[in-house]
Amino acid sequence: MYIATANFCSSLQAEVLGEQVAETFEINRVSVDSRTLLNDPTTLFFALVGQNHNGHAYIQELIELGVRYFVISQPDRVKIQAGVTYFVVGDTLKALQQAAAWHRKQFDIPVVGITGSRGKTVVKEWLNYLLNTEYTIIKSPKSYNSQTGVPLSVFGMAERHTLGLFEVGISTVNEMQNLEPIVQPTLGILTSITGEHQEGFASEYQKIKEKMALFAHTSLILGEKRTDILEAIPPTATYVSWSLTDTDANLYGKVTGNVLELCYNKETFFVVELPFTDEWSIKNSMTCIVAMLVLSYDIPIIQKRIKKLYAVELRLQVKRGINNCSIIDDAYSSDFQSLSIALDFLEKHRSNKNKTVILSDIFHSGLEPKALYQQVNNLLKNYGISKVICIGEEIARYTKDLPGMRFFFSTDEFLQKIALDDFVDETILVKGARGFRFDKIVSLLEEKTHETILEVNLTALRHNLNFYRARLKPATKTMVMVKAFGYGNGSVDIAKLLEHEKVNYLGVAFADEGIALRKAGIKTNIIVMNPEISAFSAMIAYDLEPEIYSMRELRAFLQVVREKNGYQYPIHIKVETGMHRHGFLTSELEELIGVLKSTNGVEVKSIFSHLSSSDMEVYRDFTLGQIELFKQNSTYIKEQLGIQPLLHILNTSGIYNFAAYQMDMVRLGIGLYGIGNDQEEMKGLRNVSTLKTRIMQVKEIEEAESVGYGRRFRAEQPTKIATVPIGYADGIHRVWGSNGGYVLIQHQKAPITGSICMDMLMVDVSAINCKEGDEVIIFGEDLPTTVLAEAIHTIPYEILTSVSQRVKRIFFEE
Numbered sequence: 001m002y003i004a005t006a007n008f009c010s011s012l013q014a015e016v017l018g019e020q021v022a023e024t025f026e027i028n029r030v031s032v033d034s035r036t037l038l039n040d041p042t043t044l045f046f047a048l049v050g051q052n053h054n055g056h057a058y059i060q061e062l063i064e065l066g067v068r069y070f071v072i073s074q075p076d077r078v079k080i081q082a083g084v085t086y087f088v089v090g091d092t093l094k095a096l097q098q099a100a101a102w103h104r105k106q107f108d109i110p111v112v113g114i115t116g117s118r119g120k121t122v123v124k125e126w127l128n129y130l131l132n133t134e135y136t137i138i139k140s141p142k143s144y145n146s147q148t149g150v151p152l153s154v155f156g157m158a159e160r161h162t163l164g165l166f167e168v169g170i171s172t173v174n175e176m177q178n179l180e181p182i183v184q185p186t187l188g189i190l191t192s193i194t195g196e197h198q199e200g201f202a203s204e205y206q207k208i209k210e211k212m213a214l215f216a217h218t219s220l221i222l223g224e225k226r227t228d229i230l231e232a233i234p235p236t237a238t239y240v241s242w243s244l245t246d247t248d249a250n251l252y253g254k255v256t257g258n259v260l261e262l263c264y265n266k267e268t269f270f271v272v273e274l275p276f277t278d279e280w281s282i283k284n285s286m287t288c289i290v291a292m293l294v295l296s297y298d299i300p301i302i303q304k305r306i307k308k309l310y311a312v313e314l315r316l317q318v319k320r321g322i323n324n325c326s327i328i329d330d331a332y333s334s335d336f337q338s339l340s341i342a343l344d345f346l347e348k349h350r351s352n353k354n355k356t357v358i359l360s361d362i363f364h365s366g367l368e369p370k371a372l373y374q375q376v377n378n379l380l381k382n383y384g385i386s387k388v389i390c391i392g393e394e395i396a397r398y399t400k401d402l403p404g405m406r407f408f409f410s411t412d413e414f415l416q417k418i419a420l421d422d423f424v425d426e427t428i429l430v431k432g433a434r435g436f437r438f439d440k441i442v443s444l445l446e447e448k449t450h451e452t453i454l455e456v457n458l459t460a461l462r463h464n465l466n467f468y469r470a471r472l473k474p475a476t477k478t479m480v481m482v483k484a485f486g487y488g489n490g491s492v493d494i495a496k497l498l499e500h501e502k503v504n505y506l507g508v509a510f511a512d513e514g515i516a517l518r519k520a521g522i523k524t525n526i527i528v529m530n531p532e533i534s535a536f537s538a539m540i541a542y543d544l545e546p547e548i549y550s551m552r553e554l555r556a557f558l559q560v561v562r563e564k565n566g567y568q569y570p571i572h573i574k575v576e577t578g579m580h581r582h583g584f585l586t587s588e589l590e591e592l593i594g595v596l597k598s599t600n601g602v603e604v605k606s607i608f609s610h611l612s613s614s615d616m617e618v619y620r621d622f623t624l625g626q627i628e629l630f631k632q633n634s635t636y637i638k639e640q641l642g643i644q645p646l647l648h649i650l651n652t653s654g655i656y657n658f659a660a661y662q663m664d665m666v667r668l669g670i671g672l673y674g675i676g677n678d679q680e681e682m683k684g685l686r687n688v689s690t691l692k693t694r695i696m697q698v699k700e701i702e703e704a705e706s707v708g709y710g711r712r713f714r715a716e717q718p719t720k721i722a723t724v725p726i727g728y729a730d731g732i733h734r735v736w737g738s739n740g741g742y743v744l745i746q747h748q749k750a751p752i753t754g755s756i757c758m759d760m761l762m763v764d765v766s767a768i769n770c771k772e773g774d775e776v777i778i779f780g781e782d783l784p785t786t787v788l789a790e791a792i793h794t795i796p797y798e799i800l801t802s803v804s805q806r807v808k809r810i811f812f813e814e
């Protein structure tokens, strides 16, 4: 797009520093992410300033990548360079929003604004599917609905588009007013309002009011008929309502099985067949039907298309593949905007050097195929994809033949011709339009294991990291503990995320854990907490830094360093302050200092200690005593050696309860994985891990029949029993079965019956309408590890780290 400089500056109230620009300048993309590989000379970069992140820090790096245009708010942090233009504004986020609003004004097309508590993304994706034959649609990619996501989505609007579909989410009051001018919806859609995400609002009514602010200048709004909603509608707007309970709504829907009878003025209007029967999907389809009616679609078309709606899977999932590959499963979306998001994701999560993309035809982009695939080619080249597999008639015809490209006309042809050995040590992005059935490719390339999985939500993990970082001063460094396989969750994928989030250190327990991270390409500093003398040599080879806790260990390490002609190898001194696990006693400091003074083989990078009871209010004084002793002893070592190492003592609950003692660094552990030590702290955290499986078999037993080894369960009445393929060998503590243990099926409790077996357990599902193949939650959001832990007298740490390695880990981002 071409930007008229004067208009741009005046709408942003920006002052220009550095290279003056001509009357207009051309940019192809707006970016706020310094890490995407797309940043180039046609990027306009907004240096956002957040709690833990400052875009200004990356400007130099970006200039080296060729970026020429920056919107900044902290000119002091920037070294002005020739050939680079800096637009200086007061607040870069505001400027991003103003610029998007200004961009929006250039287009006079219908724009649908979608907000609500639940179903925004589904409704947006469905409408895209339902309407794309008639319109060239620009829509928010994935769920880009935040204060930055909305403007970035709107920047995608171009001449060729004839309809906009944008979703908008808010978490508290006064946010919507920033977003309304960016979207300027001509049609408003309010999806279901629920009690979820209520924290930022005083009442549900206030939440509705705030969401409604998106439609302050919209003349037509549609949504559910509810008294509180009707009260909140802006007076100038017409509201078209639907309901599944109130026959007075403009459109009343009566559900019988999968048939939806639509009534207008209490008379049957028409009937549609639905491809599902659950409440939320039915509500979302009501919304879509009303939208199609409002857009004057004919009934037969509505009936035909609604019947083909599908479950929306927007998460990008990382799965373990065959031959040491990993697979990024994005098998159900093929729009052009989400391609670069998926490529960024690939870059972020690749665990192998070689990047492979399997891509189908891209539909409904509004671009001529030639221009479209030219852009696709450029993207793939920018991201350094080494192998590209194109599947589809169009992509095969129009994509230029880059090295490493292969072409197939259909998924079936690919499946027939490909050999599994063609994929070794690669990270493979599988991305295709729904009709291509790329799920078949994913099934082929996926490592085959049983159906029990531990799902790890990386978005929640990042949220938790930021929750703790927000409690720290900006200069305080973070070390994150990924010991014990990332507290059971999987260390490599988590370490990748943490590296991307620029944490300063990773902590592992043993050298081999650190070596595994290095082999996977992790470059962040790694401290080994329990280094064994036999592993010193390997640690040096892999740049792993030892915790030094005793004279014996120090001497042995110095010996290995000398053999390797090492110089100032980084070490971390642990001092004992009350935990009595490892560390130098006060009485040993003299000797320690003596040895350190006499060598230049090692350099003390940090001095630290570990709190034994930072989660226990009753031991507050004890903890303060530990901190005091640590201060004295670390100061003494510093002074004697004349050094300035980092000092650190706080673990997760230390950060939460003793933030004043954060010193130079903190060591975050369990909190990252979503577990805090009280209700209040838990409220700010998100659940990260979900252990789930599927029902293998359901059977009815008679009164007095028994279940399992030793007949420990006897039915008191006819009982429906489901067998679930997970047992104590997967890490489910056997005692959980006899301590009120249960699992969740259809959100309901199913009590464990009889003894848990090695690979299976049985549950009573008499009260649950379920069938074989249904999902079973062992722990997760609605059944937290804290509940299991309490029932069997242990701690969540043990529950998490017990999940056996045979359980497949799946990582996803929302």
Ligand SMILES: *Cc1c(COP(=O)(O)O)cnc(C)c1O
Residues within 6 Å of the ligand: 481, 529, 610, 650, 651, 652, 653, 667, 668, 669, 670, 671
């Ligand atoms: C495990 C560990 C931590 C992290 O503890 P959490 O309670 O999980 O936050 C911090 N420091 C050391 C030395 C550890 O071993």
